Amino acid sequence: MVTPVTLSQYSPYRHLTVTLPFEIFHFYSRPHSGCIPNRSHSGWRRHLSGILDNLSPDSKTDHKRYWRIATRYALFIGLYLITILIIMPPIAKKYGRVPLPFIETNHVRPLSIWTALLNRNYVRPELRAITYTAGDEMNRKYPGTVINYMDANFPFRDGFPLLPHISHNDGRKLDVAFHYIDKATGKHSNGNPSPIGYGGSEPPRKGEPDRPSLCISNWQYSYMYGWMPLSDKLAFDQSRTQDMINVFIKQKGIKTIYLEPHLKKRLHLTSKKIRLHACYSVRHDDHVHVQL
Numbered sequence: 001m002v003t004p005v006t007l008s009q010y011s012p013y014r015h016l017t018v019t020l021p022f023e024i025f026h027f028y029s030r031p032h033s034g035c036i037p038n039r040s041h042s043g044w045r046r047h048l049s050g051i052l053d054n055l056s057p058d059s060k061t062d063h064k065r066y067w068r069i070a071t072r073y074a075l076f077i078g079l080y081l082i083t084i085l086i087i088m089p090p091i092a093k094k095y096g097r098v099p100l101p102f103i104e105t106n107h108v109r110p111l112s113i114w115t116a117l118l119n120r121n122y123v124r125p126e127l128r129a130i131t132y133t134a135g136d137e138m139n140r141k142y143p144g145t146v147i148n149y150m151d152a153n154f155p156f157r158d159g160f161p162l163l164p165h166i167s168h169n170d171g172r173k174l175d176v177a178f179h180y181i182d183k184a185t186g187k188h189s190n191g192n193p194s195p196i197g198y199g200g201s202e203p204p205r206k207g208e209p210d211r212p213s214l215c216i217s218n219w220q221y222s223y224m225y226g227w228m229p230l231s232d233k234l235a236f237d238q239s240r241t242q243d244m245i246n247v248f249i250k251q252k253g254i255k256t257i258y259l260e261p262h263l264k265k266r267l268h269l270t271s272k273k274i275r276l277h278a279c280y281s282v283r284h285d286d287h288v289h290v291q292l
């Protein structure tokens, strides 16, 4: 007795009919002379031969289809990489912008490679030089330390904001990650509790200015805070972060720095370059914003 069982239309094996109990599989998606159901137990060899006949063309077709899809993906990725690595930089140069590096250069690297892959890593040449200087200086003082950059600007067109950052629209702005310590070893880490740097806030402590509470009615101020999956293996490195901000402060080209008032107080920073940002901005206790 042969009982065909048709699989769900959503199953990847829907082209198979399972036949029980003695028949194994019967391929019926395409009518084929070799797959006429054999209802005799003694004809199982002929039936198996029909299965193999059917298996062959289907496998070849699937094989070709997968290769075609894989080739299209590879072509897209290749063209995309050529565009962002070879075509985009000379165009951006005409708009006075250069890319920050994809891989560690002068002790500067992207915290997330997606920042660079999505062209969110363009700045004015002066800002790149300052960032490299800061990277070198930090590495001299703390060997092995790198500066992790976050969002910068798009490659061209002034006035086109790098959302959600409204002001990152002219190549003059850059977000830089804080430094952290590995809790388990007590050593300096180049990691970040947040996968993208944003959202890993160091909130105000008792007695410190509490601007996040004052700006609570502006939803965008703390919208990255509280939901980002964060590593609990890292602790805020106050002294290295303080030193890094001081390195940026002493660069003549840097005119403005945004940092939450409670961290300005905690890190004993007094420079007038550190300014108060508006409540329609995002909070700056998970990164520091530097601009020309």
Ligand SMILES: [Zn+2]
Pocket: 165, 168, 173, 174, 175, 289, 290
């Ligand atoms: Zn910023």
